[in-house]
Amino acid sequence: MSTTAQSCTPQGAAKAMFDELDTFIDSLGIDKKSNRRKGDLIRILHQAQTIFGYLPEEVQIHVANRLSIHHSEVSGVISFYNYFTTEPKGKCHVAVCMGTACFVKGADKILAEFEKELGIKAGQVTEDMEFSIDIVRCIGACGLAPVVTVGEKVYGRLNVADVKTILSQYKSEVKA
Amino acid sequence: MKLERINTPKELLERYKAYSCMLGLRVDGGAKNTAFEREILVCGGTGCVSSDSSIIVDNLNEELAKHGLSGKIQVIKTGCFGFCEKGPIVLVQPDNVFYTMVKPSDAAEIVESHIVNGKRVERLLYEEPSMKQKIEKSKDMPFYKKQMRIALRNCGIINPENIMEYIAADGYQALSKCLTEMDGDAVINHMKQSGLRGRGGGGFPTGVKWEAAKKFRSPEKFIICNADEGDPGAFMDRSILEGDPCSVLESMTIAGYAVGADIGYIYIRAEYPLAIHRLQVAIAQSREIGMLGKNILGSGFNFDIELKFGAGAFVCGEETALIRSIEGKRGEPTTKPPFPAESGVWEKPTCVNNVETYANIPPIILKGAQWYSSIGTEKSKGTKVFALAGKINNVGLVEVPMGTTLREIIYDIGGGIRGGKEFKSVQTGGPSGGCITKENLDTPITYENLTAIGSMMGSGGMIVMDETDCMVNVAKFYLEFTLDESCGKCTPCRVGNKRLHEMLTSITEGKAEPNTMEKLEALANTIKKTSLCGLGQTSPNPVLSTMRFFRDEYLDHINNHKCTAGVCKNLMSYHIIEDKCVGCTACARNCPVGCITGKVKQPHTIDQEKCIKCGACYQKCKFSAIEIR
Numbered sequence: 078m079s080t081t082a083q084s085c086t087p088q089g090a091a092k093a094m095f096d097e098l099d100t101f102i103d104s105l106g107i108d109k110k111s112n113r114r115k116g117d118l119i120r121i122l123h124q125a126q127t128i129f130g131y132l133p134e135e136v137q138i139h140v141a142n143r144l145s146i147h148h149s150e151v152s153g154v155i156s157f158y159n160y161f162t163t164e165p166k167g168k169c170h171v172a173v174c175m176g177t178a179c180f181v182k183g184a185d186k187i188l189a190e191f192e193k194e195l196g197i198k199a200g201q202v203t204e205d206m207e208f209s210i211d212i213v214r215c216i217g218a219c220g221l222a223p224v225v226t227v228g229e230k231v232y233g234r235l236n237v238a239d240v241k242t243i244l245s246q247y248k249s250e251v252k253a
Numbered sequence: 254m255k256l257e258r259i260n261t262p263k264e265l266l267e268r269y270k271a272y273s274c275m276l277g278l279r280v281d282g283g284a285k286n287t288a289f290e291r292e293i294l295v296c297g298g299t300g301c302v303s304s305d306s307s308i309i310v311d312n313l314n315e316e317l318a319k320h321g322l323s324g325k326i327q328v329i330k331t332g333c334f335g336f337c338e339k340g341p342i343v344l345v346q347p348d349n350v351f352y353t354m355v356k357p358s359d360a361a362e363i364v365e366s367h368i369v370n371g372k373r374v375e376r377l378l379y380e381e382p383s384m385k386q387k388i389e390k391s392k393d394m395p396f397y398k399k400q401m402r403i404a405l406r407n408c409g410i411i412n413p414e415n416i417m418e419y420i421a422a423d424g425y426q427a428l429s430k431c432l433t434e435m436d437g438d439a440v441i442n443h444m445k446q447s448g449l450r451g452r453g454g455g456g457f458p459t460g461v462k463w464e465a466a467k468k469f470r471s472p473e474k475f476i477i478c479n480a481d482e483g484d485p486g487a488f489m490d491r492s493i494l495e496g497d498p499c500s501v502l503e504s505m506t507i508a509g510y511a512v513g514a515d516i517g518y519i520y521i522r523a524e525y526p527l528a529i530h531r532l533q534v535a536i537a538q539s540r541e542i543g544m545l546g547k548n549i550l551g552s553g554f555n556f557d558i559e560l561k562f563g564a565g566a567f568v569c570g571e572e573t574a575l576i577r578s579i580e581g582k583r584g585e586p587t588t589k590p591p592f593p594a595e596s597g598v599w600e601k602p603t604c605v606n607n608v609e610t611y612a613n614i615p616p617i618i619l620k621g622a623q624w625y626s627s628i629g630t631e632k633s634k635g636t637k638v639f640a641l642a643g644k645i646n647n648v649g650l651v652e653v654p655m656g657t658t659l660r661e662i663i664y665d666i667g668g669g670i671r672g673g674k675e676f677k678s679v680q681t682g683g684p685s686g687g688c689i690t691k692e693n694l695d696t697p698i699t700y701e702n703l704t705a706i707g708s709m710m711g712s713g714g715m716i717v718m719d720e721t722d723c724m725v726n727v728a729k730f731y732l733e734f735t736l737d738e739s740c741g742k743c744t745p746c747r748v749g750n751k752r753l754h755e756m757l758t759s760i761t762e763g764k765a766e767p768n769t770m771e772k773l774e775a776l777a778n779t780i781k782k783t784s785l786c787g788l789g790q791t792s793p794n795p796v797l798s799t800m801r802f803f804r805d806e807y808l809d810h811i812n813n814h815k816c817t818a819g820v821c822k823n824l825m826s827y828h829i830i831e832d833k834c835v836g837c838t839a840c841a842r843n844c845p846v847g848c849i850t851g852k853v854k855q856p857h858t859i860d861q862e863k864c865i866k867c868g869a870c871y872q873k874c875k876f877s878a879i880e881i882r
Binding site (some may be wrong): 097108113115116117118119120122123153154157158159160161176178180181182213214215216217218219220221222224231233 | 563718
């Protein structure tokens with residue numbers, strides 16, 4: 078994770094993040110001449126998204142340069158996979174599971190309630206950048222359906238009334 | 254912990270003998286010279302961890318320390334027990350007492366009452382709902398009685414983060430046997446004789462797949478484990494990786510030995526952080542003891558495994574797309590032939606098998622092909638793991654011999670339909686499969702039988718639906734999934750499914766033309782015939798199967814604008830039953846658009862023009878005075 082003393086200025090913070098990414102890429106020992114160098118691209122993008130929170134164009138170009146491949150190839154991979162995002166997410170990221178088990182147990186109503194409470198649609202971020210909502214396809218906790226994750230915390234066996242309770246915890250946290 | 258390298262089969266056997274006491278309290282007839290008086294096993298699968306099972310472990314350890322029992326009683330976090338409905342699960346051994354729905358705050362009572370005073374905690378025991386009887390041992394529970402655990406044999410028994418326990422559970426003996434007693438052809442023949450077929454969905458014979466990869470000569474070959482479990486509602490692969498990761502590593506090594514490959518990739522979903530963690534631990538420990546790396550067990554055979562991460566693309570479960578993804582490309586499928594056995598990763602011969610398939614292999618090698626082929630039916634051998642979910646009482650993971658009927662799984666093991674509702678259908682095969690109705694509940698489950706009744710085995714997800722599920726809406730749900738996941742490479746899948754979805758939407762909104770059924774059928778069949786890969790070829794299946802078995806429901810939507818399940822909003826309206834309404838005003842106060850009027854203590858009415866059909870009044874009414882028409 079990106080924790081650094083330089084992070085008091087935005088430029089310093091950005092530099093520290095790029096340094097962290099570079100350290101990771103260096104550790105992979107990629108041979109820039111090998112035609113297999115792209116094999117590590119998805120792994121690098123995962124790491125970059127962990128560090129930056131999303132994959133803006135400057136990060137994409139940086140990764141492309143480090144692998145000696147075209148920016149378009151990096152961008153093409155990012156747009157193909159759902160897991161990668163080029164837009165920043167909220168501080169509290171709500172992921173509503175829309176796997177079949179959750180769906181038949183009313184996940185659509187849970188999602189609608191989150192959308193109503195936060196005033197945004199799935200895939201969007203609130204104006205203050207505090208909350209965002211996404212739909213995910215099956216996190217494999219079907220026994221707890223319907224399931225929602227907020228950050229890394231999993232909430233299972235939900236009903237519509239639980240949505241407000243869950244959000245209120247995070248709202249007070251955000252304010253504090 | 255420091256692990257010493259195991260250099261020869263003989264050393265492995267010695268290590269097995271030394272470690273076997275570790276499972277002494279957990280298996281029947283196990284070695285008795287164990288270091289502990291009792292063991293408390295806590296489920297560490299994703300489901301139970303989500304319900305705070307890690308805190309239960311901490312609390313148990315804390316309570317044991319308070320009573321000065323830390324050295325005598327061991328707490329172990331295992332893989333999934335399968336009975337997710339009743340999680341978190343805590344099992345006390347050797348007493349074999351199975352506690353269900355345990356909360357972190359129950360730790361004190363378990364230690365105080367059971368461990369210290371020898372008195373079971375009655376309230377945490379499983380209660381059999383029909384007999385209202387408490388059951389203490391898992392083997393007496395209907396959920397476990399009909400199960401036969403081969404792929405899941407170690408889940409819920411061993412600590413998945415301790416390779417010594419895997420060795421104690423016969424781990425690496427199958428690999429040792431292959432390396433010392435068999436050559437590649439013998440291993441492949443053994444697999445062919447066992448009749449094991451791919452558990453990821455296709456059902457292709459595993460031995461034949463290996464034979465094909467062996468046939469092609471190349472200085473470099475690859476073994477792949479497909480752990481991109483994308484089928485929503487299936488979670489057996491995740492449970493195996495979380496509960497018994499080493500068995501997958503061992504089997505991949507055996508596959509490598511059989512086909513002549515020295516590198517293996519596990520392609521795993523990024524959405525499974527716990528499984529990734531357990532695999533990383535297992536790979537590190539396997540390298541440390543020399544079960545991965547150079548000169549395994551002194552045989553001269555080298556094999557190593559690397560993790561490759563998916564990034565949320567369902568189509569990557571298709572082997573050619575998966576291979577593109579491993580190469581760091583967009584996961585678009587390619588035409589076959591050439592098959593991966595000839596030209597896979599980096600255009601080298603590649604053998605792709607799924608997690609559950611691998612988990613079956615060590616027992617097949619150790620107990621023999623004949624033992625395995627004696628289980629199941631003529632063409633579908635062995636067992637299959639199913640993930641039971643949806644409107645069923647016992648949600649969880651079950652492993653049964655092939656040929657078991659759906660009725661046995663849903664009613665005997667699954668405990669029937671939740672809330673006493675009527676069974677409507679069970680969906681198998683995920684977005685590529687179909688719905689099975691009650692007429693076919695007594696069909697023995699085999700690859701062929703499921704295909705014959707319009708569905709498919711798939712990876713083993715089983716979603717049970719009741720009378721309140723609208724089948725048109727379910728078909729629409731699956732199609733939405735396919736739309737999201739279609740890679741867009743070929744037109745039938747990209748555009749065709751979009752049109753199918755539009756037609757289904759028009760049906761659920763009551764705007765469909767009378768001939769929509771014929772148009773749906775024609776387009777669905779065209780998509781099946783003309784799509785490039787498995788995803789497109791099977792994407793219309795949920796539509797075709799629901800149209801076949803629930804034709805009346807479709808026609809009711811189209812002709813009568815009626816959704817009997819009460820799901821399609823545009824086709825229903827809320828009405829207040831005058832006789833039942835007591836005029837409590839709860840509905841009117843909760844209506845977000847103020848369309849309910851009426852005086853206190855007098856029947857209310859809903860203005861249908863203004864009503865947005867949100868259902869708030871229906872939920873709030875305590876007198877069942879609101880009906881859906």
